[in-house]
Structure formats: C-alpha cells, structure tokens
Amino acid sequence: MSARNPGVEYDSSWFDNIHVNLPAVKRRAETLGTRRTVKKQWQAAWLLRAVTCIDLTTLAGDDTPSNVSRLCFKAAHPVGKDILKAMEMENEGITVGAVCVYPNRVADCVKYLKAANRPDIPVASVATGFPTGQVPLKTRLEEIKMAVADGAKEIDIVINRHFALEGNWRGVYDEVRMMREACGEAHMKTILATGELGSMVNIYKASMACMMAGADFIKTSTGKEGVNAILPVALVMVRAIREFYQVTGYKVGFKPAGGIRSAKDACTWLSLMKEELGDEWLSPHLFRIGASALLIDIERQLFHFVYGRYAAAHEIPMS
Ligand SMILES: O=C[C@H](O)COP(=O)(O)O
Numbered sequence: 587m588s589a590r591n592p593g594v595e596y597d598s599s600w601f602d603n604i605h606v607n608l609p610a611v612k613r614r615a616e617t618l619g620t621r622r623t624v625k626k627q628w629q630a631a632w633l634l635r636a637v638t639c640i641d642l643t644t645l646a647g648d649d650t651p652s653n654v655s656r657l658c659f660k661a662a663h664p665v666g667k668d669i670l671k672a673m674e675m676e677n678e679g680i681t682v683g684a685v686c687v688y689p690n691r692v693a694d695c696v697k698y699l700k701a702a703n704r705p706d707i708p709v710a711s712v713a714t715g716f717p718t719g720q721v722p723l724k725t726r727l728e729e730i731k732m733a734v735a736d737g738a739k740e741i742d743i744v745i746n747r748h749f750a751l752e753g754n755w756r757g758v759y760d761e762v763r764m765m766r767e768a769c770g771e772a773h774m775k776t777i778l779a780t781g782e783l784g785s786m787v788n789i790y791k792a793s794m795a796c797m798m799a800g801a802d803f804i805k806t807s808t809g810k811e812g813v814n815a816i817l818p819v820a821l822v823m824v825r826a827i828r829e830f831y832q833v834t835g836y837k838v839g840f841k842p843a844g845g846i847r848s849a850k851d852a853c854t855w856l857s858l859m860k861e862e863l864g865d866e867w868l869s870p871h872l873f874r875i876g877a878s879a880l881l882i883d884i885e886r887q888l889f890h891f892v893y894g895r896y897a898a899a900h901e902i903p904m905s
Contacts, residue, residue: 590773591836593766593800596759600794606825608786615817629853630673630891633884634680635868636852637664641710641841641876643686645717645809651694654687658698661685661707664881665888672892682881683870684740686710689733696737710740710775714765717779717808719744723761730768741765742775742805742876745792747782755795762799775803775841775874780819781811789819793826803839809876814844817858824862840867843876849887852880 642661644653661682670676681704685695688711695709711733715721730741743765749757766774776796780789793804804823807814820842827838840863842855855875859867867873 589837591797591800591802591838593763594798594834596756596798598755600798601755601791604787604790605829606786606790606822608822611786611821611825612818615821630888632853632856633849633888634665634673634675636849636856636875637881637884638680638683639856639868639870639873639875640664640682640881641684641686641843641874642682642881643809643843643876643878644691645686645688645712645878649688649691651691654685654691654694655698657685657687658695658707659702660881662699662702662704665885669885669888669892672895673888681707683874684708684710686712686740686742686876688716689713689729689736689738692733692736692738708739708773709737710742711736711738712742712744712777712808714743716742716744716777717810719746723764727764727768730765730772731770734768734770734772738772740773740775741769742777744777744779744808745796747779750778750783750788750792750795753791755791758792758795759799762796762801766800773802774800775805775839776801777805777808777843778823779808779811780806780823781813786818786822789822790826793823794830797826797830797836797838801838803841803874805841805843805874805876807842807844809844809878811844815842815846815855815876817854820855820858821862824858824867828863837866837872839872839874841874841876846875846877847879847883849880849884852884 644657664682692709692711699705699707713729713733714726746761778792783789796804859873
C-alpha cells in the first residue's frame, strides 16, 4: 500500500468549484470499453496485473470458516501453476491484492493465510454497518476497532448516505475522520455507495469529503446497491482523485466494486486508470477491484491464451 493520505482540514470551497466536466465524462465513458484493441500477449500481461489488484471478496450471510479457507487458498494461488509456467511467471509469487470479508471472518482469514504461507496478503474487512451504515456511530467505530484487533490491515467503511443526500458534507467529513482515527494503522477505503447518491455532483462531493478526511482509497459501491461499479461514476471519482492529488500532493487509490465479472471488464478498468491517472495507479497500492467472481473468468481467458500458443506451436487446429 502507498503512504497514507493524512487528509486535510475541512474546507467548504472544495464543494463550490467542481472541475469535472460531467457531459464530457458521459461521452468518454460511452467509448472507453470499445475503442481499444490490445495485442493478445499484452492482454495476458494485463490480466495478470488485474489479478494482483483484486480484493477477492466473499460477503454473504452463509460465509463460514470453511469457505473462507478456500478463498484464502485461492488468494495465495490465484492462477494455476501450469499457466504461470507457460507465461514464464512461475517464480513471481503472484497473489491477489487482498481478501475482503465481514468482520466475523477476519480472524479466520488471518489464520488461513498464515497456513498458506502468505501472511503478507492483507485481510480487508468491511465495517461500519456494511452495507447500509444504518447503525449508531459508536457501534460503527467499535466495529472498525474490533476488525483491526482481529488482524484486518484494511478497512472498507461505508459513508453516511443520509448526510450525503442532505448535502451535509461537513457531517460526512467528520464521521469519516473519526473512522480514520479508529482504523489506526490499517488503511481505510471509503465506500460511497454511488448507486444511492442520486447525482454525479453528489458523487464528486462525497469523493472530496472522504479524501479530505483521510481516505486511502475511494470505492464505488458495496456490491449490494441496485447500481454498482459503472464507468461514468468511475470517471467522476478518478477525476476527483486527480484534482485532490494536484492540490494536496496526496495520492488516493480507487476501488471499483460490484458486478465486475469478466476479464474484458478488468482490462477496461485498468485502461481507465492508465489513461486518467497514469501508470502508478495500475498497481495494488493505488488500485483494487472488489470482486467475488472475476478471477474465474480471468483464469479461463489466461488458459485460452496459453493453450492457443501451444496449439499454434504444435499446429493443432483450434475450434
Ligand atoms: O466489494 C466487493 C463486492 O461486494 C463484490 O461484488 P460482486 O460479488 O458483484 O463481485
């Protein structure tokens, strides 16, 4: 992870001058996924890069130590040895960016990652009454502290949509600031739940309030809203990140989450980061994809790539 964003004093003028050109954002988002063709071998390299940026997630009522143990094993070995060997990457020790679970499963993950000899893979815990945040502030702060005490190195908090929808940005800032304190040394990702914020302007302002309050990442969604990670929203958020960096010098990461399931989508999200924020935002310390099923399709596509090369070398017809 990058150096922490210490945040800045609350300053309401950030909310008066919105530099994101919203009609341009919409036009750009419409073409982003379709106007690039990338050579096959580059695609494979990008897919491996995407793997390292995945927050491999399970956030279900029926999560158990047993399914979390499988998640941790997969996090430590996300791509088959044969595929990595064919790509001459078997010694790279590729893992996902983190595992992401409910607070009650954090201790299990810490245990299983240790057993898998990858205690370095961070455990991210959702907290603060995820996904709605509709519990008292005291409880939300306690939940953060308990997850950190159990070994979470990253905390994904949800913002108070009630404050955001009433335009109470000072309220959003103050709560996130307290959550940041409660995180201690753990990195904090702030989930905006953009599908519930009502407008692009609110998404921009929520991004700014969270970054001012010391968010290390801003994250689109919980995965539980009706609309989750979509490109127009992402463009507003990454341009807010760019603006915050230009003014303060602090680099904040970005995490789209919810509904990202195909390898092609992963490449689109990576190209968004490269084009809007630059190469530094292509690594796990500044970019994560929150996803429960994306890895399955990436592995499938990498297998096709490797098998395609083998078939071509041995003149085996592909059908
Ligand atoms: O933060 C991660 C999301 O909850 C995962 O959503 P997903 O199951 O649609 O991939």
